[in-house]
Structure formats: structure tokens, C-alpha cells
Amino acid sequence: MSSSPRKRSTSAVRAIALLVIVVASFCAVFFYAGWWDAMFPVKAVTSQAHQVSELYTVIMAVATVVFLLVEGLIVWSILRYRRRPEDTELPPQIHGSNVLEVIWTVIPTAVVFVLFVMSLNTLNTVDALSKTPDVQIRAVAGQFQWQFDYLTPDGKTKLFTESTPLAANGGGLVVPAGLNVQLSLTSPDVIHSFYVPRFLFKRDVNPGMVNRFEFTIDPTEAGQTYRGQCAELCGIGHWTMQFDVVVKLPSDFAAYVKERTAAALVTPAPRPSGSVALELKAKDIQFDKKDVSVAAGQAFAIHFTNGDPAGLPHDVDIRQSDGRTVLQDKPTVDGGKDVTYDYTALKAGTYTFICSVHPQNMSGTLTVK
Amino acid sequence: MATTTIAPATASTYRGGLYEWLTTTDHKKIGIMYVISSFIFFLIGGLLALGVRTELAQPGLQFVSNEGIYNQLFTMHATVMIFLFVIPMLAGFGNYVVPLMLGAPDMAFPRINALSLWLLPLGGILLLSSFLLGGGAQAGWTSYPPLSEDRPLASTGYGQDLWIVSLILIGTSSILGSINFLVTIFKMRAPGMTLFRMPILVWTVLVTSVLVLMATPVITSALIMLFIDRNYGGHFFDPATGGSAVLYQNIFWFYSHPAVYVMVLPAMGMISEILPVFSRKPLFGYKAFIFATAGIGALGFSVWAHHMFTTGAVFLPFFSLMTFLIAVPTGVKFFNWIATMWRGQLTFSTPMIFALGFLTMFLIGGINGAFSASVPVDFALHDTYWVVAHLHYVLFGGSVMGVFAGLYYWFPKMFGRMLDETLGKVQFIIMFIGLNLTFFPMHMVGLAGMPRRIADYANSGWTDLNLLATIGGFTIAASMLPFIWNVFVSLRSGKIAGDNPWEANTLEWATSSPPPPYNFDHLPEIRSERPLFDLRHGKTGH
Numbered sequence: 001m002s003s004s005p006r007k008r009s010t011s012a013v014r015a016i017a018l019l020v021i022v023v024a025s026f027c028a029v030f031f032y033a034g035w036w037d038a039m040f041p042v043k044a045v046t047s048q049a050h051q052v053s054e055l056y057t058v059i060m061a062v063a064t065v066v067f068l069l070v071e072g073l074i075v076w077s078i079l080r081y082r083r084r085p086e087d088t089e090l091p092p093q094i095h096g097s098n099v100l101e102v103i104w105t106v107i108p109t110a111v112v113f114v115l116f117v118m119s120l121n122t123l124n125t126v127d128a129l130s131k132t133p134d135v136q137i138r139a140v141a142g143q144f145q146w147q148f149d150y151l152t153p154d155g156k157t158k159l160f161t162e163s164t165p166l167a168a169n170g171g172g173l174v175v176p177a178g179l180n181v182q183l184s185l186t187s188p189d190v191i192h193s194f195y196v197p198r199f200l201f202k203r204d205v206n207p208g209m210v211n212r213f214e215f216t217i218d219p220t221e222a223g224q225t226y227r228g229q230c231a232e233l234c235g236i237g238h239w240t241m242q243f244d245v246v247v248k249l250p251s252d253f254a255a256y257v258k259e260r261t262a263a264a265l266v267t268p269a270p271r272p273s274g275s276v277a278l279e280l281k282a283k284d285i286q287f288d289k290k291d292v293s294v295a296a297g298q299a300f301a302i303h304f305t306n307g308d309p310a311g312l313p314h315d316v317d318i319r320q321s322d323g324r325t326v327l328q329d330k331p332t333v334d335g336g337k338d339v340t341y342d343y344t345a346l347k348a349g350t351y352t353f354i355c356s357v358h359p360q361n362m363s364g365t366l367t368v369k
Numbered sequence: 370m371a372t373t374t375i376a377p378a379t380a381s382t383y384r385g386g387l388y389e390w391l392t393t394t395d396h397k398k399i400g401i402m403y404v405i406s407s408f409i410f411f412l413i414g415g416l417l418a419l420g421v422r423t424e425l426a427q428p429g430l431q432f433v434s435n436e437g438i439y440n441q442l443f444t445m446h447a448t449v450m451i452f453l454f455v456i457p458m459l460a461g462f463g464n465y466v467v468p469l470m471l472g473a474p475d476m477a478f479p480r481i482n483a484l485s486l487w488l489l490p491l492g493g494i495l496l497l498s499s500f501l502l503g504g505g506a507q508a509g510w511t512s513y514p515p516l517s518e519d520r521p522l523a524s525t526g527y528g529q530d531l532w533i534v535s536l537i538l539i540g541t542s543s544i545l546g547s548i549n550f551l552v553t554i555f556k557m558r559a560p561g562m563t564l565f566r567m568p569i570l571v572w573t574v575l576v577t578s579v580l581v582l583m584a585t586p587v588i589t590s591a592l593i594m595l596f597i598d599r600n601y602g603g604h605f606f607d608p609a610t611g612g613s614a615v616l617y618q619n620i621f622w623f624y625s626h627p628a629v630y631v632m633v634l635p636a637m638g639m640i641s642e643i644l645p646v647f648s649r650k651p652l653f654g655y656k657a658f659i660f661a662t663a664g665i666g667a668l669g670f671s672v673w674a675h676h677m678f679t680t681g682a683v684f685l686p687f688f689s690l691m692t693f694l695i696a697v698p699t700g701v702k703f704f705n706w707i708a709t710m711w712r713g714q715l716t717f718s719t720p721m722i723f724a725l726g727f728l729t730m731f732l733i734g735g736i737n738g739a740f741s742a743s744v745p746v747d748f749a750l751h752d753t754y755w756v757v758a759h760l761h762y763v764l765f766g767g768s769v770m771g772v773f774a775g776l777y778y779w780f781p782k783m784f785g786r787m788l789d790e791t792l793g794k795v796q797f798i799i800m801f802i803g804l805n806l807t808f809f810p811m812h813m814v815g816l817a818g819m820p821r822r823i824a825d826y827a828n829s830g831w832t833d834l835n836l837l838a839t840i841g842g843f844t845i846a847a848s849m850l851p852f853i854w855n856v857f858v859s860l861r862s863g864k865i866a867g868d869n870p871w872e873a874n875t876l877e878w879a880t881s882s883p884p885p886p887y888n889f890d891h892l893p894e895i896r897s898e899r900p901l902f903d904l905r906h907g908k909t910g911h
Contacts, residue, residue: 038813038817039816040816041749041816042816042817049749051745052745052748055743055745056740059739059740059746060740062739063736063737063739066736067732067733070703070707071729074707074710074728074729074732077707077710077711078715078725081710081711081713081714081715082714082715082716082717083649083714083715083716084714087714090649090906091649091712092712093650093651094651094653094712095654095655096655096657096708097653097654100704100708101654101701101705104700104701104704105697105701108696108697108700108701112693112742113693115693115739115742115743116689116690116693116742116743118743119689119742119744119745119746120744122743122745123686123745126745126748127685127744189515190516191513191515191614193752195752195818195820197749197817198818200748201749202679202748202749202751202752203679203681204679204680204681206608206614206615206680206681206682207515207608207609208608208609208613208614209608209615211680229820231821232513232752233440233509233513233822234516235440235516236435236437236440236507238436238440238823238824239436239823239824239825239826360435360436
């Protein structure tokens with residue numbers, strides 16, 4: 001060592017001061033900008049999500065300590081051990097220390113093992129399935145639309161299908177607050193993933209297998225709506241594959257199920273006399289017509305044949321000519337089947353008829369004269 | 370062996386320069402061509418990423434005309450960066466440095482070495498040609514079936530098939546390269562160079578080669594099955610006819626998780642060469658380092674399904690425990706790196722600056738990995754931008770930082786001239802800021818619920834963070850300009866390097882810069898992992 005002990009100690013003080021300033025200003029900016037809060041997940045709304053959120057906080061605490069410790073040691077080394085002009089001789093050539101190696105192997109092992117056990121405990125409650133859930137719903141994820149089949153409590157019979165995924169269009173995954181909901185997931189085509197950020201949860205929807213999970217939304221959340229969307233790349237309409245979770249009071253939910261079940265049992269009323277059923281076909285994700293015209297002020301109907309293979313649903317919605325604003329929303333029909341859609345009268349003008357599942361490929365002009 | 374390597378080199382005086390480079394079997398020229406071609410693909414991959422960032426800067430589809438093109442952008446970005454930049458770049462360093470570090474005249478199989486090099490541009494051109502033939506692959510670099518199979522709304526044209534074929538070619542290049550490395554390391558070491566005197570970089574290349582050799586054939590099988598499914602009506606991954614979509618994911622990640630270590634271990638090796646030299650100390654815990662590297666390699670084969678926690682088809686506790694455990698050897702390395710600097714005499718030349726960049730940034734990529742190891746937390750974070758943040762702190766904060774540390778460190782050996790220090794530090798500062806500006810906000814936008822791989826978003830809470838990341842992306846792009854300028858200027862008029870400009874300790878610095886075709890006129894005695902240190906200070910090995 002060529003430098004005197006005194007020089008070393010003053011430079012140590014300077015190094016500590018610098019380190020404190022660097023760390024303090026970094027932390028100040030971080031908190032001031034609200035970034036610290038942004039480093040935590042969105043507000044949890046299910047009993048399962050609360051557990052995940054708590055677990056996240058624990059891991060975040062450990063991560064913060066490790067981050068500050070290790071970055072601190074690196075910054076400290078940079079500030080404290082820079083080579084000075086008087087450093088002509090080599091520093092002590094230390095090749096290692098078995099004691100230290102054991103210490104920094106054993107302590108991290110213990111830490112990650114504790115985190116593992118905590119994770120496992122949380123997993124066992126988050127991932128648990130009950131024998132008799134309060135509500136059973138089947139989510140069907142197809143390119144690029146969600147559809148929700150409401151099932152009887154035993155999960156065997158379908159009561160009705162909600163084929164409009166967004167609350168703004170009058171649909172959504174309607175669920176009761178405070179009750180235990182079991183969701184089963186199926187896909188007719190590619191892999192999708194059911195993801196609601198507020199649930200702090202996602203589960204893949206694999207073709208050829210059924211995944212199940214349960215959630216219980218906090219009783220205080222009735223009246224809320226949360227957005228969810230597909231989280232596994234599923235093709236060119238991936239980002240449009242969104243849905244809303246609409247939370248109702250259990251009594252309102254019961255009324256909703258009753259009303260929709262009854263509506264599903266009613267046979268559709270016969271078409272008003274005098275209206276015409278237009279023919280429209282779909283094949284290879286294309287409509288066979290690009291232009292359709294009907295009379296103004298008259299109800300009309302479209303007999304729609306889905307010529308694509310099973311698992312490829314289509315529908316024929318009517319939107320404003322901007323192609324976005326939905327005027328009349330119709331349920332989908334699966335590949336290989338046909339349906340007659342009834343539409344209410346429209347004013348004269350130009351509209352868009354469109355498949356809401358494949359809006360990019362399937363649309364045309366509806367002229368009302 | 371010696372005669373076959375020397376022959377083309379001596380003949381070179383009678384041939385044109387270009388012909389010599391195209392037909393060379395000299396590991397140094399091959400290594401340099403690996404590095405240059407990888408760097409070109411790095412720029413191409415970067416441009417693709419800028420396309421992604423430009424589109425996401427604001428809600429709405431402005432930059433790309435439809436989602437299909439967007440999906441091609443990120444699919445090709447990841448494919449190019451992983452298979453044509455990071456992996457071959459590190460293989461290129463290995464090619465150049467490993468024989469020199471071992472005191473060998475060349476790689477064990479020089480012609481196979483040339484073959485593994487030239488397979489890369491072939492694969493790269495095939496892959497990129499898909500843009501001219503109806504569009505690139507667009508099922509993500511993971512290309513999960515059934516999306517990547519011939520479904521009405523999946524990929525278009527020949528993009529996916531070209532993707533498969535080019536990956537098989539690149540994989541073949543990796544396998545050939547790994548065999549070459551293994552034979553070189555086991556059979557070509559100079560007298561005195563025992564296994565436990567090899568530089569750590571050679572050890573990491575050794576472990577990496579074992580990973581490549583064991584894992585690459587497995588993904589090749591998945592790719593061939595996918596090709597058969599697509600083109601000849603196979604039903605390996607089609608659930609409608611008894612296949613399994615999740616099976617592909619298991620095979621894919623059995624390769625692709627170890628591939629992460631293929632992309633990181635050699636960078637760790639480079640850091641482990643650089644830190645001791647610029648701290649004037651030996652690497653702390655040399656053997657612990659080797660065991661940690663081997664440990665990461667071994668554990669690396671038991672964590673693949675942590676990419677599949679949300680599939681509902683994985684034995685969760687096992688893969689969670691293994692993923693947590695792999696943090697331990699990584700942590701050991703960190704503490705050893707810090708202990709190497711501890712009480713040293715640090716100087717801050719550009720290689721050291723980038724090595725410190727690696728330490729500070731890779732740490733973040735290591736820590737946020739622990740979040741995903743926890744299964745319930747992963748349920749929330751998987752397939753969101755959090756994961757994009759995590760993998761970029763590993764691959765950019767880790768591998769790319771390491772690559773630039775290595776470029777600045779070995780450039781003088783490769784070309785005989787030093788890179789400019791000021792331009793190097795300017796590049797580092799711009800890149801460091803750009804990297805954090807791009808990837809740190811991705812943690813937050815991921816926690817706010819933004820999934821990856823979406824072309825557009827309507828959530829106003831995500832806009833600012835996305836804009837920030839886009840600005841960061843262009844900042845990173847800007848940091849390449851001083852580097853490219855630096856290379857052009859320094860090749861012509863950089864400071865003459867001399868044999869050993871950094872006072873380094875390993876054998877590649879015992880020969881001239883650049884070394885002669887046969888590498889060494891004579892070798893110093895090798896009695897420790899630092900033969901040149903022993904030579905300078907007249908000490909015997911420990």
C-alpha cells in the first residue's frame with residue numbers, strides 16, 4: 001500500500017457522501033414521480049387476487065433489499081476503489097474465500113426457499129377448485145371473440161349464451177359479487193388466454209383441453225366493470241379480443257340469469273309479413289356479397305349461411321358507415337350452420353354490415369333506400 | 370492439424386483479399402466475420418424493434434397498415450435478435466478468443482468452423498426473404514401451434530415455412546460450432562493449460578456448448594414436426610386430430626430456456642475476464658465461478674416449464690422451485706464479481722464501463738426473474754409487458770452490454786488499433802439512458818395490465834409509459850451512431866494497440882495484435898489461470 005491511511009480515510013468519507021447523494025436523489029425522483037406506486041399491480045378485486053397482491057408485496061420487499069444491497073456494493077466499489085496516481089504497487093492479490101462462498105450460497109438459498117414455500121401456499125388457495133361452486137360459466141374463446149355460456153349449477157346444461165363481450169354493446173361477462181364463480185375455458189381454434197388485470201390472474205385457453213379456475217369478487221365491487229383481454233397471441237385480431245366483466249349484486253345476477261334463460265327458451269317470433277329475407281353466405285372468412293340494399297323504414301331479415309368449418313363463428317352486425325358504431329348486434333353462428341337474423345327498420349342512408357368476429361376481413365356496404 | 374491451418378494462410382499472399390476472407394478457415398477471420406454479420410443482423414433487428422415502438426407510441430394504428438404486419442415486426446425482431454445476433458455474436462467471440470486463450474493454433478476443425486459460419490447468412494437471408502415473398506412469420510418467435518399451423522387466420526404465404534427452415538439451418542450451425550468448441554477445449558490446450566487454469570470465458574463457452582449440443586437437436590425435432598404439420602398434414606400438434614398443442618411448448622422451451630443461458634453465460638465469461646484486469650486483481654473465487662456456471666447449465670435444463678405456468682398443464686411446484694434455485698448460482702457470480710473489485714485499483718476504460726453496465730443492469734433482469742418464479746405472481750405477470758421488461762434487462766442489460774464490453778476489449782487484438790475512449794463513453798451514456806428509458810417503464814405498463822404482442826391499445830393509462838419506451842428505443846438507436854463512427858475512424862487512425870494494451874493476463878495478449886495466422890511464435894509458461902501476470906511479476910502460480 002503506497003497511500004497513507006489518512007488519505008484512504010478521507011477518500012472513504014467522500015465516497016460514502018457521494019454514494020448517499022446518488023442513492024438519495026435516485027429514490028427521491030422515484031417516489032416523487034409516483035413510480036414506486038406504479039411498481040405494484042393494479043388494485044385487486046377478488047379474494048384470490050388479494051393473496052397474489054400480498055405475495056407480490058413480500059417479493060417486492062425482498063427484491064428491493066437485494067437490489068439496494070448489490071447496486072450499493074457495486075457503486076461503492078466504483079467510488080471507493082478507483083485507482084489513484086499513487087497506486088503503483090499491486091493491490092493484495094486475493095484469490096477467494098471458501099467461507100464467503102458458503103455464506104453467499106447458503107443465505108440466498110434460504111431466502112429463495114422461503115419465497116418458494118410462501119408462493120406454494122398462496123398457489124394452493126389461488127388455484128383451488130371447489131366441488132360445488134356457486135356459479136358455473138364456460139368461456140369460449142375463438143378468433144377473435146369471447147362468448148360466455150352460462151351453465152346450470154352442476155355445470156352440465158347450458159342455460160343461455162352471452163355472445164356480446166363488451167358492456168358498451170349491452171353484453172359482457174356478468175358475474176355476482178361475493179359468490180364463488182367457476183370458469184371453464186375452451187377454444188375451438190388456437191390458444192388464447194383469459195386475462196383480467198384486476199383479477200391478477202390469467203389462464204390459457206387451449207384447444208383440446210378444458211382449463212378451470214375460480215374467483216370470488218369482493219362484495220363491495222357490485223356495480224363495477226373491468227376490462228379483460230386475450231393475453232396469448234392468437235392472430236391478426238389479437239388485440240381486439242377484449243371483454244368486460246360486469247359485477248352485479250347476487251340478487252340482480254339471479255334476476256339477470258332468470259331473464260336471459262327465459263328469453264333463450266322463447267322461439268323467435270315469426271318475421272313480420274312482407275319483409276324479405278336476403279341471402280348472405282360466408283366462406284374462407286369472406287362474405288359472398290360486398291353490397292346489399294334494402295328498403296328504408298321496413299324491417300328486414302338476412303338468411304345467413306356460415307360456410308366455414310365448425311369452430312369458425314361469424315355474425316352479421318349492422319354498424320354506422322364508420323364501421324365502428326354498433327347499431328344492431330347479432331349472436332354468432334358456428335361454421336357449417338345457418339341462421340335468419342331479423343333487423344329493425346333503418347332510415348335511408350349507407351351502413352356497414354360486418355362480422356364482429358372478423359371485422360378486418362368481413363364487411364360490406366348496406367344501402368337503405 | 371497445423372499444416373492444414375497454415376496452408377491457406379500462406380497462400381493468401383497470392384489471392385485477392387476478398388477471396389481470402391470468403392474461403393478462409395482461420396478461426397480469427399471466421400470469428401471476425403461472425404461478429405460483423407451478427408452486428409448487421411443486430412441493426413436489422415433493431416430497425417424491426419423501432420417499427421414496433423413507433424406503432425405503440427400512441428393508441429391507434431398509425432405506422433403499420435394492419436395487425437398482420439405488426440405481428441411480423443415483433444416476430445422477426447425477436448427471431449433475428451436471438452438467432453442471428455446474440456447467439457452468433459457470442460459464438461463469434463468464442464471463435465476468435467478461445468483458441469488464443471488456450472494457446473492453440475486454430476479450432477479443432479477449421480473447415481467445419483467455416484461451414485458453421487456460412488450457414489448463418491444463408492439462414493438469415495432465407496428468413497428475411499420472406500418479407501419479399503408474401504410476408505414474414507407472424508406467430509411470434511415462439512410460433513405456438515395451432516396458430517403457426519395452416520389455419521385461416523394464422524400466418525400467410527411462405528413466411529412460417531421459411532422461418533422453420535432458417536431456424537433449422539441456424540441450429541445446425543450452432544450444433545457444429547458447439548462440437549468444434551468442445552473438441553478444441555478438450556484436445557487443443559497448450560502444455561500446462563489444465564482445465565482449472567483455463568480462463569473463465571473458456572469455461573462458459575464449454576458449458577454453453579454442452580447446452581447447445583443437448584438442447585438444439587430437441588428444438589429441431591419440434592421444428593420438423595411443425596413443418597410436417599403445416600405442409601404434409603401431420604397431426605403432431607393439432608388437438609382436433611389427437612395431437613397436443615401444449616406438447617410443442619414443452620419441446621420448444623426445453624431448448625429455448627437453456628438458450629437464454631447460451632445467450633448470457635459467455636457474456637458473463639467476458640465480464641469475468643474484464644473485471645479482474647481493470648481491478649488489477651485475480652477473479653475472486655475462480656473455482657466457485659466454474660461450479661456456478663456448471664450449476665446454471667445443469668439447473669437450466671429443469672426450468673423450461675416456467676414459461677408455461679398459465680397453460681394449466683404443468684407440474685407447478687417443481688418448476689417453481691427449480692426457477693427459484695437458479696437464482697443462487699447467479700447470485701454467487703454477482704458476489705464474486707463485486708469481491709473481485711473490492712479493495713482493487715479500478716480504472717474505467719470503456720470495456721470496464723460496459724462491464725459495470727452489465728453488472729448494474731443484468732442485476733435487474735435477475736431480480737425481476739424471481740417474481741416470475743413465484744407461480745401466483747406469474748399468473749398476474751405472464752405475457753404482460755413485465756415479461757418484456759424482464760427479458761430485455763437480461764438480454765440487453767446483460768448480453769448486449771457484455772457484447773459491447775467484449776467489442777471494446779478485444780477490438781485492439783483483432784485489428785491492432787484501439788477504439789476511441791471518448792466516443793466509447795459517449796456511446797455508453799446514450800445507450801445506458803436509452804436502455805432504462807425503454808425497458809423500465811415496461812415493468813409499470815405490464816403491472817397496469819398491458820399484454821405483450823398487441824398492435825394497439827385503448828387504455829389511456831398506458832399511453833405515457835409507451836411513449837417513454839418509444840423515446841428510449843430511438844435513444845438506443847442513436848447510441849449506435851457513435852459506435853459505428855468509432856469503428857470506422859479507429860480502423861484507419863486509432864492508437865496502435867501493441868500486444869497487451871490493457872495489462873491483461875490471458876494468453877491472447879501474449880501474441881501480436883493482430884496475431885499471425887498461426888497465432889503464437891512462442892508461448893509463456895502456464896502455471897496458473899493468469900500466465901501473463903506470472904510473467905510480468907515473476908511469480909509462480911498459486
